[in-house]
Amino acid sequence: MSRESTLVGRTRARPGAFGFLTDTTLCIGCKACEVACKQWNQLPMDDFGFTGMSYDNTGDLGATTWRHVAFIERVADREGRRPTRLQPFQSNWLMLSDVCKHCVNAGCMEACPTGAIIRTEFDTVVIQQDICNGCGYCVPACPFGVPALSPLDGKAHKCTLCYDRLKDGLEPACSKACPTDAIQFGPVHALMDRAKARVAELRAQGVEAQIYGDEALGGTGGIGGLNAFFILTAPPEVYNLPAAPELPQRRVLPAFLTTALAALALGLATLVTFWRSKEVRHD
Amino acid sequence: MTEIRRWQHRRAPGEPVSAETRDSYYGLPVIHGPHWRWSIVFYFVLGGLAGGSAVLAAAARLVGGHWARPIVRVGRYLAFLAVLPGPLLLIIDLGRPERFHHMLRVVKLRSPMSLGVWGLIGFTATAFLNALQQAAEDGWLGQRNPAAHFLRRLPARILAAASTLPAFFLAGYTGVLLGATAVPLWARNALRLGPLFLCSALSSAAAMLALLVGRGPGNARARHALERVEQVALLGELVLLEAVQRGSGPVVGRPLSNGLEGWAYAGTRLSAGVALGLHIVTKMLPRRLRPPLRLVASLVALGGAFLLRAAMIFGGRRSAEDPAATFAITRRPEDPARQAR
Ligand code: SF4
Ligand code: SF4
Numbered sequence: 001m002s003r004e005s006t007l008v009g010r011t012r013a014r015p016g017a018f019g020f021l022t023d024t025t026l027c028i029g030c031k032a033c034e035v036a037c038k039q040w041n042q043l044p045m046d047d048f049g050f051t052g053m054s055y056d057n058t059g060d061l062g063a064t065t066w067r068h069v070a071f072i073e074r075v076a077d078r079e080g081r082r083p084t085r086l087q088p089f090q091s092n093w094l095m096l097s098d099v100c101k102h103c104v105n106a107g108c109m110e111a112c113p114t115g116a117i118i119r120t121e122f123d124t125v126v127i128q129q130d131i132c133n134g135c136g137y138c139v140p141a142c143p144f145g146v147p148a149l150s151p152l153d154g155k156a157h158k159c160t161l162c163y164d165r166l167k168d169g170l171e172p173a174c175s176k177a178c179p180t181d182a183i184q185f186g187p188v189h190a191l192m193d194r195a196k197a198r199v200a201e202l203r204a205q206g207v208e209a210q211i212y213g214d215e216a217l218g219g220t221g222g223i224g225g226l227n228a229f230f231i232l233t234a235p236p237e238v239y240n241l242p243a244a245p246e247l248p249q250r251r252v253l254p255a256f257l258t259t260a261l262a263a264l265a266l267g268l269a270t271l272v273t274f275w276r277s278k279e280v281r282h283d
Numbered sequence: 284m285t286e287i288r289r290w291q292h293r294r295a296p297g298e299p300v301s302a303e304t305r306d307s308y309y310g311l312p313v314i315h316g317p318h319w320r321w322s323i324v325f326y327f328v329l330g331g332l333a334g335g336s337a338v339l340a341a342a343a344r345l346v347g348g349h350w351a352r353p354i355v356r357v358g359r360y361l362a363f364l365a366v367l368p369g370p371l372l373l374i375i376d377l378g379r380p381e382r383f384h385h386m387l388r389v390v391k392l393r394s395p396m397s398l399g400v401w402g403l404i405g406f407t408a409t410a411f412l413n414a415l416q417q418a419a420e421d422g423w424l425g426q427r428n429p430a431a432h433f434l435r436r437l438p439a440r441i442l443a444a445a446s447t448l449p450a451f452f453l454a455g456y457t458g459v460l461l462g463a464t465a466v467p468l469w470a471r472n473a474l475r476l477g478p479l480f481l482c483s484a485l486s487s488a489a490a491m492l493a494l495l496v497g498r499g500p501g502n503a504r505a506r507h508a509l510e511r512v513e514q515v516a517l518l519g520e521l522v523l524l525e526a527v528q529r530g531s532g533p534v535v536g537r538p539l540s541n542g543l544e545g546w547a548y549a550g551t552r553l554s555a556g557v558a559l560g561l562h563i564v565t566k567m568l569p570r571r572l573r574p575p576l577r578l579v580a581s582l583v584a585l586g587g588a589f590l591l592r593a594a595m596i597f598g599g600r601r602s603a604e605d606p607a608a609t610f611a612i613t614r615r616p617e618d619p620a621r622q623a624r
Binding site: 110275280 | 312314376385389396466508609
């Protein structure tokens with residue numbers, strides 16, 4: 001068995017962690033999750049526009065969009081082959097309801113200099129709005145492009161996994177609203193078992209399904225898995241997801257070491273230069 | 284008030300949709316770029332200048348003799364004056380400036396921005412003490428003033444040594460800060476950005492001090508020593524600039540090779556090369572031609588330090604918008620498309 005395959009289906013999520021399983025093979029692209037999220041979290045309307053691509057006029061996750069349904073029309077694959085057959089159960093449309101991944105080791109949280117981003121008792125990642133000062137460092141520190149600064153209040157926003165609803169024993173608004181149960185909420189380890197069974201079932205039917213959000217795919221490079229994970233039927237890049245992202249903070253210590261080395265070299269060079277400096281007669 | 288959504292800056296409008304969905308999601312950016320703009324560029328430049336000046340002043344105090352006093356003097360003042368606008372530039376960049384003090388709630392060792400805040404405070408404190416002692420020595424605080432007397436008696440060598448660590452930190456942590464993000468251009472060069480910013484900090488500080496110590500014959504030796512340091516730093520900078528471009532590769536390095544950011548990056552390399560070349564050539568020229576050429580060399584080196592920060596920050600913003608660049612650093616090793624990077 002290769003190293004890869006031992007990582008499939010493995011996550012470092014803590015035992016009590018809650019998360020989402022978003023099964024794209026069940027998604028019908030109704031956007032009920034987007035609407036439910038906006039309603040529950042009282043998020044203002046986005047600046048409407050016509051993207052001119054597929055049926056997706058939402059475009060991406062943002063400060064006021066915490067669920068985003070991506071629509072991909074399979075016109076041709078990477079080799080330029082056009083599909084001539086339908087995959088079982090599927091049209092040649094792929095739909096994925098994207099969301100904050102609530103990473104096991106979250107880049108946004110480690111970056112935040114104010115400690116505004118916390119890990120809750122449900123092992124989800126939440127930005128405390130009374131702490132965030134809008135420095136914007138979490139925005140490029142997220143490997144998945146999730147948080148964004150809002151021009152309305154200057155602070156960073158993203159999915160809270162409905163922290164307020166979880167506190168009251170309710171499931172998040174999006175999974176509650178999803179008519180096909182493409183979005184399932186529950187304990188991460190139970191969801192992961194369910195995902196593995198579902199992927200095995202899909203593969204038996206000839207669908208090239210895979211889990212995105214275990215340590216082999218999506219939760220790589222020190223991220224340790226994603227508490228909100230997905231079942232995909234195409235390469236992650238097609239859904240705008242990085243296949244093997246890295247926790248950015250893994251680079252902090254090595255980068256400080258090379259910087260310290262450079263400082264040492266430059267400091268010594270300066271000392272030696274000043275030490276050996278001679279009287280100059282003419283300028 | 285409206286937010287720029289990722290799909291509003293899709294690349295390659297003329298491309299057929301089939302090409303857009305083949306390797307990315309309709310050419311949309313994968314990650315969100317930072318919002319940082321000019322105030323951060325200026326902060327990076329000034330932080331480098333301040334840190335570099337403090338390093339030079341400290342080295343001059345530690346091993347330089349009487350001849351090095353002008354470096355100590357000007358270096359200590361410059362370090363403090365250059366860092367003063369820093370906090371202001373950072374605060375106006377915040378989405379909620381009135382909450383700047385929330386940065387002081389925590390110390391996070393894995394967050395370069397959190398460390399940077401504390402480093403900036405530490406640097407400002409040591410630079411302030413050094414500048415204050417210099418002011419006392421220069422008689423700005425009055426001769427009989429007991430405070431000035433006390434300041435003059437503080438151990439200057441220890442003060443100098445104490446300022447070096449925060450000075451190097453201030454000049455270099457900004458590179459680490461950029462490297463610890465998902466932005467492809469910065470992530471790819473995480474190990475090189477800190478050393479690159481350090482070299483640029485030292486060269487720009489040496490150039491600035493050489494300009495400021497004065498033209499008099501009494502300062503010739505100090506100026507000469509500063510120019511040597513500047514040359515060493517410029518050499519390091521040139522090597523690292525090349526390493527960054529090569530290490531980025533054709534896809535991730537796109538912002539360094541075309542567009543405005545590409546011009547800025549080329550300008551950085553040109554100015555480092557020109558400044559270094561001028562310093563070398565000047566030695567072979569008749570004496571009366573030397574001062575103006577040296578002046579030009581120093582000004583060019585200072586301009587290069589500015590261009591470098593601008594190219595890196597705006598280049599990073601552009602690289603975040605390029606899905607091909609993100610995928611180039613996040614594809615699985617066995618993915619055949621990884622070869623294309
Ligand atoms: S997906 Fe991004 S925003 Fe969500 S927890 Fe992970 S790093 Fe943070
Ligand atoms: S923008 Fe807010 S949540 Fe994001 S890193 Fe800065 S303080 Fe933390």
